[in-house]
Amino acid sequence: MSEQGSEMEIVHLLRKVTVEFGLRQAEFASRHGMHPTDVRALICLLDAERAGTDATAGWLGAQLGLNSAGTTAVIDRLERLGHLTRGRDPRDRRRVLLAVDPRAVELGWAFFGPLIENTVTVLRDFDESETAAVRRFLSAAHRAVTAIP
Amino acid sequence: MSEQGSEMEIVHLLRKVTVEFGLRQAEFASRHGMHPTDVRALICLLDAERAGTDATAGWLGAQLGLNSAGTTAVIDRLERLGHLTRGRDPRDRRRVLLAVDPRAVELGWAFFGPLIENTVTVLRDFDESETAAVRRFLSAAHRAVTAIP
DNA sequence: GATATTATCTCGCCGAGCGAGATAATAGAG
DNA sequence: CTCTATTATCTCGCTCGGCGAGATAATATC
Numbered sequence: 001m002s003e004q005g006s007e008m009e010i011v012h013l014l015r016k017v018t019v020e021f022g023l024r025q026a027e028f029a030s031r032h033g034m035h036p037t038d039v040r041a042l043i044c045l046l047d048a049e050r051a052g053t054d055a056t057a058g059w060l061g062a063q064l065g066l067n068s069a070g071t072t073a074v075i076d077r078l079e080r081l082g083h084l085t086r087g088r089d090p091r092d093r094r095r096v097l098l099a100v101d102p103r104a105v106e107l108g109w110a111f112f113g114p115l116i117e118n119t120v121t122v123l124r125d126f127d128e129s130e131t132a133a134v135r136r137f138l139s140a141a142h143r144a145v146t147a148i149p
Numbered sequence: 150m151s152e153q154g155s156e157m158e159i160v161h162l163l164r165k166v167t168v169e170f171g172l173r174q175a176e177f178a179s180r181h182g183m184h185p186t187d188v189r190a191l192i193c194l195l196d197a198e199r200a201g202t203d204a205t206a207g208w209l210g211a212q213l214g215l216n217s218a219g220t221t222a223v224i225d226r227l228e229r230l231g232h233l234t235r236g237r238d239p240r241d242r243r244r245v246l247l248a249v250d251p252r253a254v255e256l257g258w259a260f261f262g263p264l265i266e267n268t269v270t271v272l273r274d275f276d277e278s279e280t281a282a283v284r285r286f287l288s289a290a291h292r293a294v295t296a297i298p
Numbered sequence: 299g300a301t302a303t304t305a306t307c308t309c310g311c312c313g314a315g316c317g318a319g320a321t322a323a324t325a326g327a328g
Numbered sequence: 329c330t331c332t333a334t335t336a337t338c339t340c341g342c343t344c345g346g347c348g349a350g351a352t353a354a355t356a357t358c
Contacts, residue, residue, distance in 0.1 A: 006280065007269045012196075013287040014268075018167040019189065020294040023214055035345070040168065058305060065175060070346045072307055077345090094305040094354045118293035119163075119286075120156045126282060131155065133279035134286045137271060138162040144267035145169045184314070207336060219315045221338055226314095243323045243336045 014141060028111045033081065040064060041074050042083060042108065045100045056089070057096045083107075163290060177260045182230065189213060190223050191232060191257065194249045205238070206245045232256075 022036075029039045044063040048055040061071030075098065078084035083104035089095035123131060171185070178188045193212040197204040210220030224247065227233035232253035238244035272280060 006284070007272045008265075010272060010280065010284055010287065011265055011268055013284065013291060014166070015170070015192070016196075017163070017287060017291050017294060018170045019192065020291065021164070021167045022171060022189075024294055026214060037345075040171075043164075043168070056305080057307090065172060067347060068306065069308080069348080073345065092305085092355070096306065115293050115296075116157075116160055118296070119160055119290050122286060122289035123156045123159060126286075130278065130282035131159070133275060133282045135155070135159055135162065137275070137283045138159065138166060140271035141268050142162060142166050142169065144264050145166060145173055147264075147267070186314080205336080206338090210337095215314095216316060217337065218317080218339080222314065241324070241336085245337065 010137075024112075024115070028108075031111075032107065034077070037064060037066070037074055038078055038083075041078060042100060042104060045084070045098055046105065046108075049100065054089070054095075055098045057098065060098060078104075159286075173261075173264070177257075180260075181256065183226070186213060186215070186223055187227055187232075190227060191249060191253060194233070194247055195254065195257075198249065203238070203244075204247045206247065209247060 025039045026036045028034075029036050041060060041064060044060060045055050048059070053059075057071055057075055058068070060075070061068060064071070064074070066074065075084065075086065075096075079086060083101050085099050085101065087097045087099060089097050123134070126134070174188045175185045177183075178185050190209060190213060193209060194204050197208070202208075206220055206224055207217070209224070210217060213220070213223070215223065224233065224235065224245075228235060232250050234248050234250065236246045236248060238246050272283070275283070
């Protein structure tokens with residue numbers, strides 16, 4: 001508990017960023033008639049797309065920590081808003097493959113783009129070792145937060 | 150949209166940390182019979198304590214983006230669990246001052262302590278300019294995320 | 299072909315959070 | 329010093345996200 005040194009300051013800073021980012025997501029959500037969970041769902045789906053992974057309903061539910069009923073509800077909402085399309089997997093026709101609509105992506109960029117731009121801009125002034133330090137720190141934080149105790 | 154360079158990689162890394170951290174909070178919450186909002190409330194209250202700010206009901210609601218009804222509900226839940234005590238402000242007796250119970254703090258440390266330790270440990274190997282870089286990056290990210298468009 | 303397994307969906311319920319309005323304390327105008 | 333406006337919090341009724349349980353449909357196993 002003894003707050004010693006600037007290390008804790010950095011941790012607090014990181015935590016503040018995560019909290020504030022969560023609020024931004026919520027703001028984006030309500031501004032577009034969605035709920036925070038829906039936004040997190042879209043983010044997961046875009047990550048899957050980028051990684052080339054198949055995004056099924058069950059997979060999405062697991063990512064979001066929802067049960068099947070809740071997962072269906074999220075997908076229903078996103079489909080109703082046109083941000084998403086369901087499609088049966090031809091290989092395994094029990095599975096539902098999810099595809100994000102390009103317009104949903106644009107919507108996200110309109111909101112988060114400037115925010116990302118600002119963050120990226122700072123990095124341009126960083127030299128090699130500085131960006132490496134940031135990357136190293138974030139990787140460590142990610143590992144620390146992902147580890148399952 | 151043109152994902153160029155390692156800058157975007159860092160942004161994605163940061164986002165992953167925030168998302169994963171959110172899931173940890175949710176896990177901590179359900180493990181102690183709380184909801185994510187309740188945990189965020191406790192975090193806000195501890196931040197206020199650390200900063201020496203008076204934590205009133207209204208202030209908390211603003212931090213969490215809740216309206217007054219929801220704020221009252223959060224405080225009720227936390228009070229019922231014994232994580233919190235209400236007290237009237239003697240200076241302005243309309244205001245309700247909130248105080249976090251020390252045992253709630255311990256509870257949080259038992260869960261998040263190791264996680265924080267791991268993160269801090271990495272920083273110990275960083276030299277002056279590297280920690281400065283991390284701090285500068287996170288400050289920028291915080292500003293970017295806090296700016297109200 | 300009968301059965302077990304897997305992936306998703308439907309139904310009924312609980313409770314978090316909202317809007318509207320009540321209550322209580324303080325601040326200001328005259 | 330009283331009457332009114334303002335501020336801080338709380339109460340009530342409601343909506344809807346998410347859960348548990350169970351239904352349905354497609355696939356895998358024997």
